[in-house]
Amino acid sequence: MLRLSRALYMEMVAHCLAGLPDEACGLLVGPYGGDEAAHLFVTPNAAASAMVYEIDPKEMLRVDRAAQALGADIMGVFHSHTHTDAYPSPTDVAQATDPGWHYVLVSLRDTHPVVRSYLIRDGQITEEPVEVPGLGVPGLEAPG
Numbered sequence: 770m771l772r773l774s775r776a777l778y779m780e781m782v783a784h785c786l787a788g789l790p791d792e793a794c795g796l797l798v799g800p801y802g803g804d805e806a807a808h809l810f811v812t813p814n815a816a817a818s819a820m821v822y823e824i825d826p827k828e829m830l831r832v833d834r835a836a837q838a839l840g841a842d843i844m845g846v847f848h849s850h851t852h853t854d855a856y857p858s859p860t861d862v863a864q865a866t867d868p869g870w871h872y873v874l875v876s877l878r879d880t881h882p883v884v885r886s887y888l889i890r891d892g893q894i895t896e897e898p899v900e901v902p903g904l905g906v907p908g909l910e911a912p913g
Contacts, residue, residue: 770804770897770898770899770900771804771805771806771845771871771873771886771897771898771899771900772804772805772806772899772900772901772902773805773806773899773900773901774806774901774902775901775902775903775904777806777808777809778884778901778904780809780811781795781809781847781873781875781884782875782882782884784811785847785848785849785875785877785882786877786882788814788849789851789877790819790851791814791816791817791818791819791851792814792816792818792819792820792821792822792848792849792850792851793811793814793822793848793849793875794811794812794814794822794823794824794846794847794848794849795809795810795811795812795846795847795848796809796810796812796824796829796832796843796845796846796847797809797843797844797845797846797847797871797873798810798832798835798836798839798841798842798843798844799841799842799844800841800842800844801842801843801844801869802844802869803844806844806845806871807839807841808836808839808841809847810832810835812824812825812828812832813825813828814848815828819851819852821860822848822849824846829843843870844869844870844871845870845871845872845873845886846870846871846872846873847872847873847874847875848861848873848874848875849874849875849876849877850874850875850876850877850878851877851878852877852878853876853878854876854878854883855874855875855876855883855884855885856874856885856887856894857872857874857887857889857894861874861889862889862892862894865889868888868889868890868891870889871886871887871888871897872886872887872888872889873885873886873887873899874886874887884899885899886898886899
């Protein structure tokens with residue numbers, strides 16, 4: 770399960786909407802391998818593309834240092850899909866190199882953004898529930 774505060778959830782979705790027409794991205798910070806994100810760092814999409822995202826290595830280092838200063842770690846990444854479901858593409862799976870991270874997708878295909886989170890280990894995709902206290906958004910929580 771991934772837990773996000775309402776404020777972090779809203780910041781993440783707002784960043785994704787502001788990134789249109791390109792994909793937007795950022796990093797989640799909290800306990801590595803943990804379930805609750807304590808901070809969110811938005812990053813530019815170095816690919817400047819509506820089809821893929823890329824976080825510049827200098828941005829990764831900046832966020833990693835900021836996380837360490839907070840006594841935390843990078844625990845996940847989020848990015849938007851501008852025209853497709855909130856499900857990892859083959860490119861997303863290939864880029865998912867850290868088995869301890871949460872991989873969050875924000876689909877902007879429909880009228881309302883849809884947020885889903887996945888664990889991706891050795892190419893295997895497992896959806897996990899996303900919990901945002903006080904936010905009743907259809908399609909937010911993972912099925913089952």
